[in-house]
Structure formats: structure tokens, C-alpha cells
Amino acid sequence: MEVIKDILKVEEQKGYKEAETLVEEEIYIDQTKPDIDTILWADGKIQILSTKIIRDKILISGLVKFKLVYKSQEEELNICTIESNSDFKEEIEIEGISEDMAVDVSSNLEYIQYEQKDDRKIQLVALVKLTGKVYATNSVEIIRDIEGGSNLQLLKEKIQYNDVLGRKENYELIKDIFEIREDMPSIDEILKIELHPYEKEHSISADRIILSGILEASIIYFGGSKLNSIKREIPFTHFIEHPEIQSEIKCSIDMEVVDGSYQLKESLEGDLRIIDLEANLKILTKLYDNKEKEVIIDAYSTSNYINLEKEEIFITENIKDMVCRDEVSKELSNKGFKEIYAVEGTTNIINYQYVEDKVMIEGILVIDIYFLEDVTGKIKTLKEEIPYKTYITVDELGKDFSINIETDLEELDYHKQEDVLSIQATVKNHIFINRERKITMISEIEETDELIDKKNRPSIIIYIIQKDDTLWDIAKRYNTTIEEIISANDALSPNTLMPGEKIIIEKKVDINF
Incomplete structure (x- = not known):
């Protein structure tokens, strides 16, 4: 009797947990800048510097880059900016995780509050939300088949799972240099640059992944004694090398801007009208393959007694892996919009459930609007929440399944007509439906010489x-x-x-x- 064994390599999510941390910073205005009259807005970017697992904890080190825009008490060139950095450390405790596991930490800036203490001092408080996911790759030896044996009967069961082939962290330096339109005033100062990358498509060819994406740049600047806005889409192509990659292999891609910079340059007429933009993009890829294997869970012989040893294994079986996109739109009126400078957005999943043959997803598109108010002539910001609901039809799932959804805002467009602001957004949802299974399988088998007596x-x-x-x-x-x-x-x-x-x-x- 020849026992044929195989290795079952399964990635299992060992932990998922969220944490919040408050980051406080006091900003004192440099002597070269004028006193504060009115704070227009404050925003910030989170940069995760390092993550490490030690003794059931994820240790996170990060940085919040604050930028404050205010109106000064001077009459000319009265829009100013202040920048400051504040570091933070946080721990996410997840029982059972260890140093050899893979960790993924995502961050979101929930809000920034500011308080003007006096003409030259501001107190900033930011709430940072951190999400930690930890994965372990388990290798289990299984008996795939048995050849020979006397009248041997085998009971096999199929297992579906994702075989993770590798995770990669790559960086892409994106550069763009462009001149603003002739009908726009020259630039006195850049007040805000928001950089948002999203994927258009990816393909797998030979030994690499070809990623086509867009880096969307939303810019607010002061010039011509007023605020002006620019929106520019920068296409890019990134190649991710991976040996022996095959076309049927699946790939999930996450992107974030870890650093950005710009330089203002003069046009031929000597005006500051050219923006030389540079962004460092971090691209996280996970390569995996949907596999199906048979394992022997029981055996017997109709002629001889056999000795069996069994063991229980727990695996995360992948049932479905789907990507869907949802169009979200909203019209806002009677808000006093005279001029829109920028619209930014983030998405959050608030609820999901399986109903009959559909996965129902409820989410919120949170948008921040920077605008000039019609009546007062003041520069203001407005936060709006746009709820959305989508249904994805799936086959019958049975019992004991779990759903995990990763969401991302791909595109956000807007236009204003009279006093109505129309918002159109594309939300990408990556849906993983898994089942935690306990399987009792054969670990060892031995045929004996003792015959089964059926004569009586x-x-x-x-x-x-x-x-x-x-x-x-x-x-x-x-x-x-x-x-x-x-x-x-x-x-x-x-x-x-x-x-x-x-x-x-x-x-x-x-x-x-």
C-alpha cells in the first residue's frame, strides 16, 4: 500500500482589531508670518513609519502631518499656511499572534479639531483610527491518495482555499510637471494638495503584473487675491516582477501616497504658473490562487483490518472572491455655495449581511467640501455623509460562513450648476466569503494481515x-x-x-x- 502525501498551505486571518489614538499638537506661528485673524481649515496626513509584532501586540509608530490654513490680519497676501508634524505610538493587542506572522495596518484620520489660543498659538487634536490585521500561513501534511491495498475503500472530501503565493511592497515615484490654464491667476501660495491614487486595471503577463492607475491631484492655491482650485489626473503604469507567475493567478492591490512634494516654477512670462509635482506611492500586492484539493477523511478494507490514525485540522475555506463597483450620487442644494474649491471623500462600511441569495452592503460616503459662501463671502468647509446600499447576488452559501469586505473610493467627480452641487463617486468593494471548517482526516494508515471473517x-x-x-x-x-x-x-x-x-x-x- 503506497500512501501519497501532499502539503496544504493555507493563509488564515489570526486577528482583526481596531484602535483609536488622540494626537495633540500645539503650533506656534513663526515670527516671519503674520498674526491670525481667522482659521480657514486644518487638515492632516497619516504616515505609518513602522509596524512590528511582539508578544501578542502590534506595535505601531506613525506620524501626523498637520497643515493649517488661516487668514491673517494683513490686507495683502492675507492667506497663510502653517505645517507641523506630530509623532505617535500605539499598541493593538491581539491574543495568539507572533513575530513570524504577516501584519497589515491601515489608518484613517477621523477628524481634526482646532482651537485658537491667541493670535499666534493654535491647539490641534486629531483622532487617528488604526486597523490591524494579522495573517498566518499554516502548512498541513495531508494524505491525498492511497494506491494498492486489499479491497481498500476511500472517502475523500474537497477543500477550497486560497494559496497565498507572496506579498510584495513596492514603491513608484510619480512625477508630473504642468502649467495652469491661461484664464487662471498666477500662484502666490499652494494651500492644499490632496493626492488620491486608484487602480484602473491590472493584467498578468509572463513574470510580472502590469498595473495601470491614476493619481488624482486636487490643488487649492491663493492667487489673484482669491482662492483657486485645480484638479488634475496623472496616469501611471507600474510593473511588479514575480517569477513563475501565471495568468490565472489572482492579485489584490492596495495603494497609498506616503510622501509628496512640489516646486513652483516660472513660466516664460516670469509668473509662477508651473507646478512640478512628485509623489512617492506605496503599492502593496498579494498574489494568491484559488485551489481545490481532495483529502482522505476515512478508509476501510472489505477484506483486511486496517489501523487508522486521525487528526482534526481547522482551515479557512474560500467560497467566493468578488469585486463589485457601486455608483453613489447626491445633489446638494441651498448650502450657500458660490464657488467650490475642492471635494474630498472617504468610504466606510457600516453594516453587511447575507439575505437569501444576496450580500447586502450598507456604507457611507463621507465628503469634505471646501467652498466660498455666497452671502457672507467667507471661505468655509462642510462635511456631508451620503449613505448608500448595494446588493450582490451570490449562490447559496449554506452555514458557518463569514464575510469580509475591503472598500475603497476609486473616483470622485463633482460639478456645480447655480446653487446645486452634484456629487458622483465610484466605490470599489472587494468581498471575501470564507468558511471556517473543522475536518477530521487520516494522518496515518496501516494495513494488517488479519482477515475479516464474513462466513458466519x-x-x-x-x-x-x-x-x-x-x-x-x-x-x-x-x-x-x-x-x-x-x-x-x-x-x-x-x-x-x-x-x-x-x-x-x-x-x-x-x-x-
């Missing part, structure tokens, strides 16, 4: 089907085969055994002359 058994046994009976259990109990039971019972339906149903089990004795 009745020639025919009438068996009454009991609740939860299977043909495998009945055949194993009476040392026969499923095929022999079906052959002796013409009207038997093997997939729908009814309790109380009677079946015939015939005795077959091997006679060797």
Missing part, C-alpha cells in the same frame, strides 16, 4: 435507515461497498436516504482455490 454472517441483511445515516457509514459497518449496496437496491437514491427506509445488504465472500 447472514446471506441477506435487511437494514432500516436511521437518521443521519450515509451509505458510506452503512457500507463500512457491514464490510461491503457503496456500489454493492446500490446494485442490490434498484430503487435506492444514495443522496436522499429516508429514515425508516429498508435496504438489502448482501453478503459476499471471497473464495480462493
Whole structure:
């Protein structure tokens, strides 16, 4: 009897937890800048500097880059900016995680509050939300097949899982230099640059992934004694090398801007109208393959006794892996919009559930609007929440499944007509449907020389089907085969055994002359 073994390599999410941390900073205005009259807005960017797992904890070190825009008490060039950095450290405790596991930390700036203490001092408080996910790759030795053996019967079960082939962290330096339109005033000072990357498409060719994306730049600047806005889309292509990659392999991609800078340059006429923009983009990729393998969960022989050793394994079985996009739109009116400078957005999933044959997702698109108010002529910001709901049809999932959804805002467009601001957004949802399974499988098998004695058994046994009976259990109990039971019972339906149903089990004795 030859036992054929295989390795089952399964990535399992060992922990998921969120944490919040307050980052406080006091900003004192440099002597070269004028006193504060009115604070227009404050925003910030989060940069995760390092993540590390030590003794059931994720240790996170990060930085919040604050930028404050204010109106000064001077009459000319009265819009000014202040920048400051504040570091933070946070721990996310997840029981059972260890240093050899993979960790993924995402961050979101929930809000920034500011308070003007005096003409030259501001107190800033930022709430940072951190999400930590930890993954472990488990390798389990399984028995895939057994060849030979005396009248050996095998019960196999299929397992679906994601075989993670690798995770990669790459960086792409994106550069763009452009001149603002002729009908716009020259630049006195850049007040705000928001950089948002999103994926257009990706393809797999030969030994690399080809990523086509867009870096969307939203810029507010002061010039011509007023605020002005620019929106520019910068296309880019990034190549991710990976040996022996195949076209059917799947890939998930996450992107974030870790650093950005710009330089203002003069046009031929000597005006500051050219922006030389540079952004460092971090690209996280996970390569995986949907696989299906058979494992032997039980065995017996109709002629010889065999010795079995079994073990229980727990695996995360991937049932579905889907990407869907949802169009979200909203019209805002009677808000006093005279001029829109910028619209920024983030998405949050607030609820999801499986109803009949659909996955229902409820989310919120949170948008921040920077605008000039019509009546007062003041520069203001407005936060709006746009709820949305989407349904994705899936096959029957059965029981004991879990749903995990990763959401991202891909595109955000807007236009104003009279006093109505129309928002159109594309939200990308990556849906993973998994099932936690406990499988009892054979770890060792040994055939003995001891023969099964059937001579004293009745020639025919009438068996009454009991609740939860299977043909495998009945055949194993009476040392026969499923095929022999079906052959002796013409009207038997093997997939729908009814309790109380009677079946015939015939005795077959091997006679060797």
C-alpha cells in the first residue's frame, strides 16, 4: 500500500482589531508670518513609519502631518499656511499572534479639531483610527491518495482555499510637471494638495503584473487675491516582477501616497504658473490562487483490518472572491455655495449581511467640501455623509460562513450648476466569503494481515435507515461497498436516504482455490 502525501498551505486571518489614538499638537506661528485673524481649515496626513509584532501586540509608530490654513490680519497676501508634524505610538493587542506572522495596518484620520489660543498659538487634536490585521500561513501534511491495498475503500472530501503565493511592497515615484490654464491667476501660495491614487486595471503577463492607475491631484492655491482650485489626473503604469507567475493567478492591490512634494516654477512670462509635482506611492500586492484539493477523511478494507490514525485540522475555506463597483450620487442644494474649491471623500462600511441569495452592503460616503459662501463671502468647509446600499447576488452559501469586505473610493467627480452641487463617486468593494471548517482526516494508515471473517454472517441483511445515516457509514459497518449496496437496491437514491427506509445488504465472500 503506497500512501501519497501532499502539503496544504493555507493563509488564515489570526486577528482583526481596531484602535483609536488622540494626537495633540500645539503650533506656534513663526515670527516671519503674520498674526491670525481667522482659521480657514486644518487638515492632516497619516504616515505609518513602522509596524512590528511582539508578544501578542502590534506595535505601531506613525506620524501626523498637520497643515493649517488661516487668514491673517494683513490686507495683502492675507492667506497663510502653517505645517507641523506630530509623532505617535500605539499598541493593538491581539491574543495568539507572533513575530513570524504577516501584519497589515491601515489608518484613517477621523477628524481634526482646532482651537485658537491667541493670535499666534493654535491647539490641534486629531483622532487617528488604526486597523490591524494579522495573517498566518499554516502548512498541513495531508494524505491525498492511497494506491494498492486489499479491497481498500476511500472517502475523500474537497477543500477550497486560497494559496497565498507572496506579498510584495513596492514603491513608484510619480512625477508630473504642468502649467495652469491661461484664464487662471498666477500662484502666490499652494494651500492644499490632496493626492488620491486608484487602480484602473491590472493584467498578468509572463513574470510580472502590469498595473495601470491614476493619481488624482486636487490643488487649492491663493492667487489673484482669491482662492483657486485645480484638479488634475496623472496616469501611471507600474510593473511588479514575480517569477513563475501565471495568468490565472489572482492579485489584490492596495495603494497609498506616503510622501509628496512640489516646486513652483516660472513660466516664460516670469509668473509662477508651473507646478512640478512628485509623489512617492506605496503599492502593496498579494498574489494568491484559488485551489481545490481532495483529502482522505476515512478508509476501510472489505477484506483486511486496517489501523487508522486521525487528526482534526481547522482551515479557512474560500467560497467566493468578488469585486463589485457601486455608483453613489447626491445633489446638494441651498448650502450657500458660490464657488467650490475642492471635494474630498472617504468610504466606510457600516453594516453587511447575507439575505437569501444576496450580500447586502450598507456604507457611507463621507465628503469634505471646501467652498466660498455666497452671502457672507467667507471661505468655509462642510462635511456631508451620503449613505448608500448595494446588493450582490451570490449562490447559496449554506452555514458557518463569514464575510469580509475591503472598500475603497476609486473616483470622485463633482460639478456645480447655480446653487446645486452634484456629487458622483465610484466605490470599489472587494468581498471575501470564507468558511471556517473543522475536518477530521487520516494522518496515518496501516494495513494488517488479519482477515475479516464474513462466513458466519447472514446471506441477506435487511437494514432500516436511521437518521443521519450515509451509505458510506452503512457500507463500512457491514464490510461491503457503496456500489454493492446500490446494485442490490434498484430503487435506492444514495443522496436522499429516508429514515425508516429498508435496504438489502448482501453478503459476499471471497473464495480462493
